[in-house]
Amino acid sequence: MSRKQTKLTFDKPLVLDSGAVLEPLTVAYETWGTLNQAKSNAILVCHALTGDQYVTGVHPITKRAGWWDNVVGAGKLIDTDKYYVICANVLGGCMGTSGPQDLKPDGKPSALDFPIITISDMVRAQAMLIEALSIDKLFAVIGGSMGGMQVLQWIATFPDKVFCAVPIATAARHSAQNIAFHEVGRQAIMADPDWRNGDYLAQKTFPSKGLSVARMAAHITYLSDVALHNKFGRKLQNREQLTYGFEADFQIESYLRHQGQSFVDRFDANSYLYITRAMDYFDLAETFEGSLTKAFGAFEGAACVVSFSSDWHYPPSESRAIVRAMMAAGVHVSSLEVETDRGHDAFLLDEPVFHIALSGFLQSQAEAKGI
Amino acid sequence: MRKDYEAILEQVAHGSRILDIGCSDGQLMELLEKEKGSEVRGLEISQAGVNACVAKGLAVIQGDADKDLGLFPDNSFDLVILSNTIQATMNPHAVLSEIHRIGQRAIVSLPNFGFWKIRLLLALKGKMPVTKDLPDTWYNTPNIHLCTIQDFADLARETNFAIKAIMPINGEVRGRSVTKTGFFTNLLAQKAVFVLERI
The missing domain is CATH 3.40.50.1820 (Alpha/Beta hydrolase fold, catalytic domain)
Structure with a gap:
């Protein structure tokens, strides 16, 4: 800092x-x-x-x-x-x-x-x-x-x-759909072996993969279908043809991976769990x-x-x-x-x-x- | 001041709760707040209208008279105003029923399709009338449910409103207010402002 x-x-x-x-x-x-x-x-x-x-x-x-x-x-x-x-x-x-x-x-x-x-x-x-x-x-x-x-x-x-x-x-x-997307994110974090049951700071690891996937899934919900289509369509990432593999062939894949990776540099995995939980619990009328x-x-x-x-x-x-x-x-x-x-x-x-x-x-x- | 606004203001008791449906840029809402100390809410479909109202500090909801009157609770207003809009709604019967649910009284202004010039145009030319007040052709007019004063009076009664007054307006001239629809009112008024009260 x-x-x-x-x-x-x-x-x-x-x-x-x-x-x-x-x-x-x-x-x-x-x-x-x-x-x-x-x-x-x-x-x-x-x-x-x-x-x-x-x-x-x-x-x-x-x-x-x-x-x-x-x-x-x-x-x-x-x-x-x-x-x-x-x-x-x-x-x-x-x-x-x-x-x-x-x-x-x-x-x-x-x-x-x-x-x-x-x-x-x-x-x-x-x-x-x-x-x-x-x-x-x-x-x-x-x-x-x-x-x-x-x-x-x-x-x-x-x-x-x-x-x-x-x-x-x-x-x-928060609607059922909102909670559902958050749960996907949380499960991605918890499924990362480096999460260590939340204890990653003490064990000097970091669940980058899980947090990154959580961010990727969430990021999709922030954009509309039309916006995604206009920005990326089916355009390929720095290549002329499909690789017939699992690299980021499509621009949208590359974009999401980048979003996920840059997110882990500035955000904490456990904070993500706690704050998404707070949002899920939100029901003002209740x-x-x-x-x-x-x-x-x-x-x-x-x-x-x-x-x-x-x-x-x-x-x-x-x-x-x-x-x-x-x-x-x-x-x-x-x-x-x-x-x-x-x-x-x-x-x-x-x-x-x-x-x-x-x-x-x-x-x-x-x-x-x-x- | 516009003649229809003048007619409306006369009908408003000081400090009333009023809903202005189709409030446009909020001109009437401002008048009501200033002159009558009313507590006014507006419903407006156009972005430009909503933005103009919001910038004036008026409380306006962006929405459509056909779809969004459900936003307003039962009996939430003393008076509901619908100026020159009923003929452009998809379902005038439903809109008037919603107004009945929301407010104690209603003021509805509308162009009168029974006006003699319109009748004459239709009779002589045999085509849908195009006038200064109703300048659109039949295929591109927003006024998809034009009616006469008689027609609207029937609908008001059907939706359980009592007609307290009908004020004919011709251009900038206000005619004498009547309480019953008659052949001559229907023939001579270019526009009408109805004052309705829940039965």
């Missing part, structure tokens, strides 16, 4: 949904911009499963641009000259926040002794960070995919601490007597729910369920379904229609808030 991470370790323990107690809790985070005097311009950005707190600027490990560099920054859509932007590595993550690589009192990595965590646990850890930064109320909480789940959890758990919310390409619960409407009942701010037409991972129908519940709860909700063939990953890409709407929503909310 080229520079020191920003981290906070709390005196207070975090009591998890499972009943386990996490102590001490450490949260690694990044901020951009300046908190104004009234402390009214803070935006919390929540990252997705394989994202991290390095939203914008150069990523310290990959040396590439942060995952939302096109949206967050000085003079950009989420303008860091105007807003104080915060992003924390999620609980269970591998970029400095407490996770399965934490050392136990005996000096060994926690591995599978790390307790199971939930989306709600992640959000309560973030809330501790926000409090430590002496912010009473966030101007906005924004996030896509798993980040969107955190946004929904924020307005359910801390309705008074959020002025406006933008859940993007997300769902209020904790509110089975009613999503009740989950949003106490939130008095505005929300803008965004989905993408070709996203089959978290399809527009999931967003419509969120909108229906918000509508019933009386939330000042707007929603848009962006027409695109780029699938789930569209939320990270340059989608002008989405960006115009997001910018319009934030500006109108900033005006209402007087910032």
Whole structure:
């Protein structure tokens, strides 16, 4: 790592949904911009499963641009000259926040002794960070995919601490298909002999193959059939004809292998297990007597729910369920379904229609808030 | 102010909960919020319309009157507005029934196919009328379910609405409001704004 991470370790323990107690809790985070005097311009950005707190600027490990560099920054859509932007590595993550690589009192990595965590646990850890930064109320909480789940959890758990919310390409619960794909990923990791029952850090191995396959399978769900076809079709990789073997003949194979391999350089296998589990356990309505409407009942701010037409991972129908519940709860909700063939990953890409709407929503909310 | 908007605003009690179906760029929603302190939600199909509304801070859902009225819970609005849209829906009966479920009252405006000029065009030319208000040809018009004031009144009754008022509009001139459909209203009104109430 080229520079020191920003981290906070709390005196207070975090009591998890499972009943386990996490102590001490450490949260690694990044901020951009300046908190104004009234402390009214803070935006919390929540990252997705394989994202991290390095939203914008150069990523310290990959040396590439942060995952939302096109949206967050000085003079950009989420303008860091105007807003104080915060992003924390999620609980269970591998970029400095407490996770399965934490050392136990005996000096060994926690591995599978790390307790199971939930989306709600992640959000309560973030809330501790926000409090430590002496912010009473966030101007906005924004996030896509798993980040969107955190946004929904924020307005359910801390309705008074959020002025406006933008859940993007997300769902209020994980579907059987979502769980199924995650289970394939987890089994791939666990089937790798180098996983060592989770104890690979102590045994100085790493389940690269398993984690790589998990990433490959997941990556397919982030793209649409049309996007894959347009980008790769049946094109061959650096060759004129089929090899009649099992090399990566097709460009799509080579692309997926590359995705898998570069992922293992920056992500931890056990973190992948824990975070996918947290997503699978996510069912916001369940904790509110089975009613999503009740989950949003106490939130008095505005929300803008965004989905993408070709996203089959978290399809527009999931967003419509969120909108229906918000509508019933009386939330000042707007929603848009962006027409695109780029699938789930569209939320990270340059989608002008989405960006115009997001910018319009934030500006109108900033005006209402007087910032 | 547009005459139909003016007619609608007169019907709105202060602080009502209102749904504007087909809210376009949110002009009427803004008026309702400003002039009547209404709590307004919009439904709009076009991306441009939705983006314009969102940028104005209006709460608008992107969706289709034929498919997405299910998003709104029973009795969630005091008033549902459907301006110049019913004739372009796939299933006007279903749309009106949904409105009945969602709101206590409804304001529906529509072009009147019983207007004398239209009747005359059809009678004399023997072709589907093309007018300033209905400028499309039969094969490319979005207005797939045109009707007369009489026809719409029948549908309103069939979907258990009481007709509280019918306001004829001719160009920029508002006619005198009536409570019953009659031969002359149907003949002389270019457009009509219906005020309906659940029975």
